[in-house]
Amino acid sequence: MLPGARRRVRTTDSKERLFEAAMELLGSRSPEAVSVDQIAAAAGVSKGTVYYNFGSKDELVSQILEYGAGKLMHQLTQLAKDDDPYQALKSMIEFAMEFVTGYPSFAQLWMQEQLQSDKSSDFAQTALHRQVTALLIKVLDRLVHLEEAEKLPVASTIFGAALFTARMSSTRRDELAHEQVVRAILLTVDGLLATRPRTTN
Amino acid sequence: MLPGARRRVRTTDSKERLFEAAMELLGSRSPEAVSVDQIAAAAGVSKGTVYYNFGSKDELVSQILEYGAGKLMHQLTQLAKDDDPYQALKSMIEFAMEFVTGYPSFAQLWMQEQLQSDKSSDFAQTALHRQVTALLIKVLDRLVHLEEAEKLPVASTIFGAALFTARMSSTRRDELAHEQVVRAILLTVDGLLATRPRTTN
Amino acid sequence: MLPGARRRVRTTDSKERLFEAAMELLGSRSPEAVSVDQIAAAAGVSKGTVYYNFGSKDELVSQILEYGAGKLMHQLTQLAKDDDPYQALKSMIEFAMEFVTGYPSFAQLWMQEQLQSDKSSDFAQTALHRQVTALLIKVLDRLVHLEEAEKLPVASTIFGAALFTARMSSTRRDELAHEQVVRAILLTVDGLLATRPRTTN
Amino acid sequence: MLPGARRRVRTTDSKERLFEAAMELLGSRSPEAVSVDQIAAAAGVSKGTVYYNFGSKDELVSQILEYGAGKLMHQLTQLAKDDDPYQALKSMIEFAMEFVTGYPSFAQLWMQEQLQSDKSSDFAQTALHRQVTALLIKVLDRLVHLEEAEKLPVASTIFGAALFTARMSSTRRDELAHEQVVRAILLTVDGLLATRPRTTN
DNA sequence: AATGAATGAGGATTCATTCAT
DNA sequence: GATGAATGAATCCTCATTCAT
Numbered sequence: 143m144l145p146g147a148r149r150r151v152r153t154t155d156s157k158e159r160l161f162e163a164a165m166e167l168l169g170s171r172s173p174e175a176v177s178v179d180q181i182a183a184a185a186g187v188s189k190g191t192v193y194y195n196f197g198s199k200d201e202l203v204s205q206i207l208e209y210g211a212g213k214l215m216h217q218l219t220q221l222a223k224d225d226d227p228y229q230a231l232k233s234m235i236e237f238a239m240e241f242v243t244g245y246p247s248f249a250q251l252w253m254q255e256q257l258q259s260d261k262s263s264d265f266a267q268t269a270l271h272r273q274v275t276a277l278l279i280k281v282l283d284r285l286v287h288l289e290e291a292e293k294l295p296v297a298s299t300i301f302g303a304a305l306f307t308a309r310m311s312s313t314r315r316d317e318l319a320h321e322q323v324v325r326a327i328l329l330t331v332d333g334l335l336a337t338r339p340r341t342t343n
Numbered sequence: 344m345l346p347g348a349r350r351r352v353r354t355t356d357s358k359e360r361l362f363e364a365a366m367e368l369l370g371s372r373s374p375e376a377v378s379v380d381q382i383a384a385a386a387g388v389s390k391g392t393v394y395y396n397f398g399s400k401d402e403l404v405s406q407i408l409e410y411g412a413g414k415l416m417h418q419l420t421q422l423a424k425d426d427d428p429y430q431a432l433k434s435m436i437e438f439a440m441e442f443v444t445g446y447p448s449f450a451q452l453w454m455q456e457q458l459q460s461d462k463s464s465d466f467a468q469t470a471l472h473r474q475v476t477a478l479l480i481k482v483l484d485r486l487v488h489l490e491e492a493e494k495l496p497v498a499s500t501i502f503g504a505a506l507f508t509a510r511m512s513s514t515r516r517d518e519l520a521h522e523q524v525v526r527a528i529l530l531t532v533d534g535l536l537a538t539r540p541r542t543t544n
Numbered sequence: 545m546l547p548g549a550r551r552r553v554r555t556t557d558s559k560e561r562l563f564e565a566a567m568e569l570l571g572s573r574s575p576e577a578v579s580v581d582q583i584a585a586a587a588g589v590s591k592g593t594v595y596y597n598f599g600s601k602d603e604l605v606s607q608i609l610e611y612g613a614g615k616l617m618h619q620l621t622q623l624a625k626d627d628d629p630y631q632a633l634k635s636m637i638e639f640a641m642e643f644v645t646g647y648p649s650f651a652q653l654w655m656q657e658q659l660q661s662d663k664s665s666d667f668a669q670t671a672l673h674r675q676v677t678a679l680l681i682k683v684l685d686r687l688v689h690l691e692e693a694e695k696l697p698v699a700s701t702i703f704g705a706a707l708f709t710a711r712m713s714s715t716r717r718d719e720l721a722h723e724q725v726v727r728a729i730l731l732t733v734d735g736l737l738a739t740r741p742r743t744t745n
Numbered sequence: 746m747l748p749g750a751r752r753r754v755r756t757t758d759s760k761e762r763l764f765e766a767a768m769e770l771l772g773s774r775s776p777e778a779v780s781v782d783q784i785a786a787a788a789g790v791s792k793g794t795v796y797y798n799f800g801s802k803d804e805l806v807s808q809i810l811e812y813g814a815g816k817l818m819h820q821l822t823q824l825a826k827d828d829d830p831y832q833a834l835k836s837m838i839e840f841a842m843e844f845v846t847g848y849p850s851f852a853q854l855w856m857q858e859q860l861q862s863d864k865s866s867d868f869a870q871t872a873l874h875r876q877v878t879a880l881l882i883k884v885l886d887r888l889v890h891l892e893e894a895e896k897l898p899v900a901s902t903i904f905g906a907a908l909f910t911a912r913m914s915s916t917r918r919d920e921l922a923h924e925q926v927v928r929a930i931l932l933t934v935d936g937l938l939a940t941r942p943r944t945t946n
Numbered sequence: 947a948a949t950g951a952a953t954g955a956g957g958a959t960t961c962a963t964t965c966a967t
Numbered sequence: 968g969a970t971g972a973a974t975g976a977a978t979c980c981t982c983a984t985t986c987a988t
Binding site (some may be wrong): 148174253271292299301302311325326327328329330331333 | 411
């Protein structure tokens with residue numbers, strides 16, 4: 143083939159299809175419960191292609207995790223910059239909700255992997271928890287004055303409530319309206335506003 | 344053997360040992376990631392004994408789920424009766440934290456199964472979500488006046504935050520002190536108190 | 545218990561129930577496809593009772609086989625005594641049909657075990673084949689003159705046709721009327737009568 | 746490797762080897778009594794290969810059944826075309842004998858499955874019984890005049906006698922000479938010729 | 947870049963059998 | 968006489984992975 147000619151897109155075609163198929167399937171089942179055959183079949187490629195592109199099942203899962211973490215963090219970081227810290231939190235929660243609805247597998251994977259003590263290192267998602275809470279803390283600091291010891295619990299609570307309730311509402315679509323859920327999660331912030339001194343700029 | 348000494352107990356011994364071994368193992372891994380061999384070995388019985396006592400792996404998991412749900416609901420129902428609704432909520436959250444710390448497998452299993460749309464009905468844990476939120480709503484109603492549409496989201500948020508953060512804190516013991524987490528979750532309630540009309544007894 | 549007092553009947557109660565349950569189940573499945581659990585459950589006794597009464601599954605199967613063989617041979621021997629050899633053959637075939645209809649498991653077991661070369665000894669059913677063919681040959685000898693070499697093939701054919709078609713007709717009850725089948729099997733004898741010299745008494 | 750030498754064939758090699766190994770083993774034991782391990786070992790491939798090629802043990806057994814049914818019916822259909830109906834029947838019986846001797850597993854499987862009422866529909870072998878008897882009836886009709894009601898019983902008897910005696914003679918090779926058995930089975934036809942009006946062409 | 951065939955380790959489950967009571 | 972609990976070998980099957988093409 144002539145160098146520089148058409149190429150590029152086609153190259154990672156199967157890779158992307160595998161990626162998406164895996165995300166889809168991992169949205170409702172644990173990684174152990176999803177087989178490589180299923181992923182390959184859903185992507186319309188052969189099983190060997192999974193190994194050609196990702197090397198192993200674990201690697202595929204890790205890449206999904208990392209991809210999602212990157213995407214989420216990128217956007218949350220942008221939203222955190224809003225001048226109004228309350229508005230920033232609201233937008234962040236809204237985005238998290240949308241994100242989890244769009245990619246249920248991320249929430250699923252994070253929740254699961256976050257709870258496993260034995261698995262090796264776990265950069266990605268432990269890092270994610272740390273990164274998100276750090277970001278939340280930064281925004282909260284701009285809103286109210288918190289004692290050092292309570293910062294992480296508060297941030298974790300918001301993170302957990304958002305992650306869990308978002309995931310939940312993406313299943314029970316009818317009962318848990320997006321908007322109402324966002325408002326409910328923001329109640330934690332309202333609670334802070336009512337009980338802590340405002341940050342004096 | 345000395346007469347009158349310990350004995351008798353032995354009867355359903357293996358069943359209980361299996362139950363506990365399974366709870367232990369399911370605390371940190373998804374059911375699919377725990378093998379029947381592992382459970383049997385951990386309980387110190389043969390693999391066949393699992394099937395003699397439970398019929399199948401799924402049934403064992405289900406029974407754990409049901410057992411936990413019953414135990415949790417029983418205690419929460421008691422605590423909800425406290426005359427002071429705020430205190431009731433606080434005790435309930437505290438108990439939930441302790442419970443999840445003591446039996447991490449429950450939180451793990453509930454979270455996972457709650458997210459699976461395809462599994463057939465799932466009385467136990469779907470029922471659990473409904474039961475817990477119903478109970479929370481009853482207590483909240485005694486505290487503040489909520490619009491019908493926001494009740495479930497608020498209750499779900501508290502439930503999710505408690506479940507997730509409790510589970511989280513039982514892994515990262517050092518960083519997330521029990522007491523602080525309870526206070527953080529209660530912020531949602533503080534938020535309600537600050538923004539909604541009190542219930543007029 | 546006083547010797548000579550009431551006893552007898554009750555003693556083999558479970559044994560008989562097991563025997564009948566096993567016959568029933570073995571009527572439609574190979575021994576390997578029927579479990580001791582199933583037999584015990586069908587008999588309404590515990591699994592241990594099978595071993596108490598029969599020692600092993602194989603022994604139970606063997607006893608069924610022997611019991612059936614004895615019963616069948618006893619009656620066939622009587623019927624073979626009829627003065628009219630043609631009538632004797634007819635009665636024998638009729639009885640075989642009834643017998644197989646009543647106890648499908650015998651036909652099933654015989655057919656299966658007859659075909660296994662590797663299984664040890666096999667008194668019962670190999671003996672049965674020999675006994676039945678020997679009996680048939682005796683009666684045939686009274687009817688027509690056969691060369692030595694063709695005796696066994698002819699007797700085997702009648703035996704096989706009867707056993708197989710009887711078993712078949714007990715499944716497809718509607719299509720294969722008892723009477724017609726008997727007549728069809730007797731055609732072999734008619735064939736002999738038409739092509740061989742009659743026995744001169 | 747020498748160019749042009751044997752090669753290529755290899756492709757579905759394992760599948761065929763499994764097929765043959767299974768036929769061999771099923772010749773003397775019921776499917777329940779033959780394990781997948783044994784089949785795989787006999788074929789010289791790994792257990793997984795059985796599942797890769799056939800999906801399940803049942804499917805493997807079914808395919809053997811169907812393959813045999815096809816092969817048998819094909820040849821019988823040819824032989825049935827002989828102008829002389831008696832000769833046609835003789836050839837058909839001879840072929841059936843050879844076939845059963847060559848592939849004892851077919852007779853074994855057919856007999857067993859034909860007798861199971863509970864198994865779902867069972868195209869293959871029930872179809873086989875129907876097909877063979879239908880074919881036999883067609884030939885018989887060219888030979889003698891039969892009442893409608895007796896056609897199936899007569900055909901079934903011939904089928905059963907052939908199947909069973911053939912299977913039997915392939916075990917007791919010494920006692921049941923091929924030729925004699927064929928003649929014995931043809932006696933049924935002789936019986937017909939002696940007792941029914943010939944078909945008037 | 948991709949695949950289909952093959953594998954073997956491991957997983958859930960069944961089952962004949964043993965044994966203390 | 969009878970049973971329930973327990974077992975471990977064996978069975979069917981799944982699955983992540985490898986490799987020649």
